[in-house]
Amino acid sequence: MFDDRSPIYQQIADGIKNDIVSGVLGEEEQVMSTNQYAAFYRINPATAAKGFQLLTDEGILYKKRGIGMFVSPQAKGMLLEQRRARFFEEVVDKMAAEAKVIGIPVMDIVKRLEQLNGGEEQ
Template sequence: MFDERSPIYQQIADQIKDDIVSGALKEEEQVMSTNQYAAFYRINPATAAKGFQLLTEEGILYKKRGIGMFVSTGARSTLLEARRDRFFEEVVDRMVEEARRIGVPLADILKHLEKQREEGNQ
C-alpha cells in the first residue's frame, strides 16, 4: 500500500481522505483506531497516529474521548471543494496557459471538451 513518494503518515491521511471522498467512509462513521490501523498495515503506531493527527488538525476527523476517531460532519464537502480548487489550479489553469503559449484558441479547447463529454455518454 505504501510507497516512497511521500511519508507514510501522509499516505495514511491521503488514503483516509480518498475513502471519505469515495463514500467508503461516511460522515460521523468511526474509523479504525491508530493501533488497529498500525497492526493491519504493519506500521509503527506513532506513524499512524501522526497521519490521524494531520486529519484532526484539518478538521476531517475528530476524537470522541474514550470511544475513538470519527469522520467530521462536512468532511466530504470540505475535501471535494479542496480537490476542485486543486484541479483548477493544477490542471485547468496550466492547460489554459499552455494553450495560450502554443496558440490554441479557448473555443477549440471548449469544443474538444464537449466532444469528450459526448463520447463519454455513449
C-alpha cells in the same frame, strides 16, 4: 499500500481522504483506531497516529472521547472544495497557459472537453 514518494503518515492521511471523497467512509462514520490501523498495515502506531493527527488538525476527523475517531460531517465537502481548487491550479490553469502559447482558442478546449464528457454539461 505505501511507497517511497512521501512519508507514510502523509500517505495514511491521503488514503483516508480518498476513502471519504469516494464514499468508502461516510460522514460521522467511525474509522479504525490508530492501533488497529498500525496492526492492519504493519506499521508503527506512532506513524498511524501522526497521520490521524493531520486529519484531526484539518477538521477531517474528530475524536469522541472514549469511543474513537470519526469522519467530520463537513469532511467530504471540504475535501472536494480543496481538490477542485487544486485541479484548477495544477491542471486547468497550466492547460490554459499552454493553449494560449500555442494558439488554441478557449472554445476549442471547451468543445473537446464536451466531446470527452459525452456532450453533457455537469
